[in-house]
Amino acid sequence: MAVKLFGCVCDQFHSPGAGLGMAGDRVSVPVPFYVIEHPSGVAVFDCGLHADMMQADDPYRRRLRSQEMDVSLAPEETVTRSLERLDIDPAAVRFAVLSHLHFDHAGGLNELPNATIVVQAREWAAGSDDELAARYFLPRRFFDLGHQVRQVDGEHDLFGDGSVTLLPSYGHTPGHQSLQVRTEAGDYILTADACYNCRTAETREFPAHFDGPAMNRSLDALLARRGPDTLVIYGHDPDQWGERALLSSSRG
Numbered sequence: 575m576a577v578k579l580f581g582c583v584c585d586q587f588h589s590p591g592a593g594l595g596m597a598g599d600r601v602s603v604p605v606p607f608y609v610i611e612h613p614s615g616v617a618v619f620d621c622g623l624h625a626d627m628m629q630a631d632d633p634y635r636r637r638l639r640s641q642e643m644d645v646s647l648a649p650e651e652t653v654t655r656s657l658e659r660l661d662i663d664p665a666a667v668r669f670a671v672l673s674h675l676h677f678d679h680a681g682g683l684n685e686l687p688n689a690t691i692v693v694q695a696r697e698w699a700a701g702s703d704d705e706l707a708a709r710y711f712l713p714r715r716f717f718d719l720g721h722q723v724r725q726v727d728g729e730h731d732l733f734g735d736g737s738v739t740l741l742p743s744y745g746h747t748p749g750h751q752s753l754q755v756r757t758e759a760g761d762y763i764l765t766a767d768a769c770y771n772c773r774t775a776e777t778r779e780f781p782a783h784f785d786g787p788a789m790n791r792s793l794d795a796l797l798a799r800r801g802p803d804t805l806v807i808y809g810h811d812p813d814q815w816g817e818r819a820l821l822s823s824s825r826g
């Protein structure tokens with residue numbers, strides 16, 4: 575069985591455009607996560623939003639709204655429903671590789687009871703530190719649930735065969751990471767929030783509260799991996815999610 579990669583979307587995030595380096599007063603962007611079928615097990619890269627975010631009065635949604643942000647989450651768009659559409663039992667997911675610990679990347683962990691979290695050690699350390707967790711918006715409610723945790727330091731070959739490689743891309747948060755996946759259909763670099771969208775990859779206008787110099791270095795390293803058979807997929811690009819079909823078409 576070859577390695578297969580599927581792109582899923584856990585509904586939408588709403589924000590002032592400036593917060594995402596985009597034009598427009600208000601923008602709505604997809605909240606993607608990815609499913610990797612490997613002969614040694616299923617991994618996800620990020621896991622979208624917590625299902626509680628369907629409720630308008632969820633405390634974290636209230637907090638987002640107080641900062642001019644919000645999410646939408648329809649019942650059909652949860653992590654569980656996306657996995658079921660791929661005929662994957664959420665309890666069978668072996669690895670939850672997390673780009674970082676923000677609410678829209680780690681939120682669905684509670685639906686993956688048997689997954690081992692795979693995260694950069696410096697991200698987990700930040701999430702475990704009260705002051706850093708507050709400063710970088712790492713809400714422990716979503717990720718500190720008793721899962722097994724594999725903490726890695728820098729580049730990491732998940733299955734030991736070069737097919738799925740974690741790539742450190744610090745800057746958005748202290749231990750942000752991206753992912754390279756090799757499939758029969760080609761190679762993919764999944765930046766996650768190392769870069770929100772194609773436009774930011776050009777302008778390098780990163781929101782001010784992130785570490786801009788570190789983000790620039792990280793993004794340079796990721797883009798250096800681009801090639802004719804290597805597609806870069808950005809973190810929250812509403813235009814690029816045409817690529818979703820491209821990813822999904824490798825099923826079967």
Ligand SMILES: [Zn+2]
Binds near residue numbers: 674676746767
């Ligand atoms: Zn983020």
